[in-house]
Structure formats: C-alpha cells, structure tokens
Amino acid sequence: MNMSNHKPSIVFMGTPHFAAHILATLIDKQYKLTAVVTVADKAAGRGKKIKESAVKQLAIAHHIPCLQPTNLKDPEFVSQLEQLKADIFVVVAFRMLPEVVWTMPKQGTFNLHASLLPQYRGAAPINWALINGEQKTGVSTFFIDKKIDTGAIIDQQEVAIEKEETAGSLHDKLMEAGSVLVCKTIDAIASGSVVSKPQKTTAPLKEAPKIFKEDCKIDWSKPGSSIQNLIRGLSPYPGAWCYFHNHGDPLILKIANGFFEETIHNDKINSLIKSKKELKVALQDGYMHLTEIQLPGKRMMKVQELLNGLSLRENAYVS
Numbered sequence: 001m002n003m004s005n006h007k008p009s010i011v012f013m014g015t016p017h018f019a020a021h022i023l024a025t026l027i028d029k030q031y032k033l034t035a036v037v038t039v040a041d042k043a044a045g046r047g048k049k050i051k052e053s054a055v056k057q058l059a060i061a062h063h064i065p066c067l068q069p070t071n072l073k074d075p076e077f078v079s080q081l082e083q084l085k086a087d088i089f090v091v092v093a094f095r096m097l098p099e100v101v102w103t104m105p106k107q108g109t110f111n112l113h114a115s116l117l118p119q120y121r122g123a124a125p126i127n128w129a130l131i132n133g134e135q136k137t138g139v140s141t142f143f144i145d146k147k148i149d150t151g152a153i154i155d156q157q158e159v160a161i162e163k164e165e166t167a168g169s170l171h172d173k174l175m176e177a178g179s180v181l182v183c184k185t186i187d188a189i190a191s192g193s194v195v196s197k198p199q200k201t202t203a204p205l206k207e208a209p210k211i212f213k214e215d216c217k218i219d220w221s222k223p224g225s226s227i228q229n230l231i232r233g234l235s236p237y238p239g240a241w242c243y244f245h246n247h248g249d250p251l252i253l254k255i256a257n258g259f260f261e262e263t264i265h266n267d268k269i270n271s272l273i274k275s276k277k278e279l280k281v282a283l284q285d286g287y288m289h290l291t292e293i294q295l296p297g298k299r300m301m302k303v304q305e306l307l308n309g310l311s312l313r314e315n316a317y318v319s
Contacts, residue, residue, distance in 0.1 A: 012026065012089075013038070014038060018171065021176075036055055081101065090110060092111070092178070110141050112139060128233065137158075140156045153198075218230060228260040254293065254300070
C-alpha cells in the first residue's frame, strides 16, 4: 500500500508489456493515476491491423485518460500535460523525454531501468547482462536528466541471474522487482524522504545498445560458454541464429535453447551431429547441445520432436 497520507497524482509513461505490468501494480495499489502517455497506434502484421500498446489497452480497461503524441515536443501535447498538474511522472520503457516534459512535475520525473546503473545503460539491458555472462543484475529508479540513463539514483534492487536464465525469465523477474521498486520510489518521493545519489562510474562501463540482427548471429569459433550465453540472452526474442548447411542452399536456423558440454573430441568443428536422442554442434572446446530450435517456415520446437523427421546428410554443418 501507499504509505503516504498524500497520494501524489501520477502520469505514467510506457509502452510494452514490461511497463503495463508495473502500471497494473499501481492500479491495484490504488495510486492516483491522472493519465498515461504511450506510443501512437501502429498497423502491424500481414493484415495491417491497428495495434495498441499494452499500456494503452490497460489504461482503456481502467478508464484512465490516454495520450498518444507522435511528437513529445508538440505544443498541444505539452499543454495537455501541463493541465493535468501531476505531481510525478513515472517512466518505464518509453522514449527519451524532452526537457520541457521531464522538468514539468513539481516532485520530479523518474525512470525505472532494468539494470544496476550505471552498468548497462541503453535499450537492451536484460539481453546484454546475459550475453556477457553476468551473475547478477537488478532494477534502478533515477531522476531523469538531459542524457540517457545518467540521472541521480533514487533506489536499486539487486536480482540474481540463475545458471539457466533466459532473457524471457529474467525479464519477468525484473518486471516483478521493478513493480515493487516503483511503488517504493513513489512513496519515498511523496513522503519527502528521497536522498538521490549521482551515478558513480569508477568501474569500466558495460553498455546495452539496441540489438540488431547481426548481433544475434552465432560465431561458432567462440568458446562454448560464450555461445551458450548469447543463446540465453536472446531467448525468446529476438533469437540467436546461424546458417544451417544440409540439403541445397543454407537455411537460417534459430536456436532458443541449448547447453554447453566442455570436452575434448575429434569431430570436425561446426559439424552437426545427430543421434536418436540429441542434436549437437562440435565446437573447439566441446559440444553445444541444441534443445529448442526453429527451422525456416516452422514454429519453434523441442529438438526431441524433430529428431525422427530430420534428415541430416553426413557432412551437415552450421556457420
């Protein structure tokens, strides 16, 4: 529950499921939500159906006014925000705000970021923490300033990364931790007990830039542990991939899950080896066992479902 006697009025800004879950928590705990701001509707998919953001769908369901500006500096939008006279703006998985917006509320604008700042500033902190083999990460709330993810830290919560964690499972853990931290941060701001601290950048900083298709291609010459981390860090989305050389032209193979076995062997590097129970890739330092893959035009499937019908030529390989 909100421990403050005065419940601050809040404008919530966000777009995807991660943000919507935190908005749902604020609704459940009866915080005073004046409006939400989210991305404009888009035409998506083959049928070009209009797609509304997860945050908008939730706002409509709970009769919360919803603003969808295409330009965050648009005078009409800025005027609408000013008229709301909100005490706090809460930002989760949204765009970079112009100064005219983030300086507006009297008690400040804060952002929730899915890392232990200053590490992993950027668009894809969950993916990169896994790709880099981290054993812990977390969530941070901070007051927004002129740069991206650099503002004064309000609060943080550490989250352990399990051995078999994927981007999907870590996303959900950070979403839950983030919900708690956002409520805690609002209450602290409302009670006047916040003591924010500038971000310290003593250790070398690891960045979390947006991930593109080429970032997702597996380099089979790398150590097996590194390949396993890449697969985990891109599962279920956007997905690690490679070229599959079997019959005819190479096909794109997506790999959602697998595990590395460190061992010495005499098999040809990059070769695909199939048995009745498994499918694996020979690496410099062992084998990458593939457990969940997607062939072109097919759905993602457990390798066990595929083995009987998968015809591999003797020198099939990946690249």
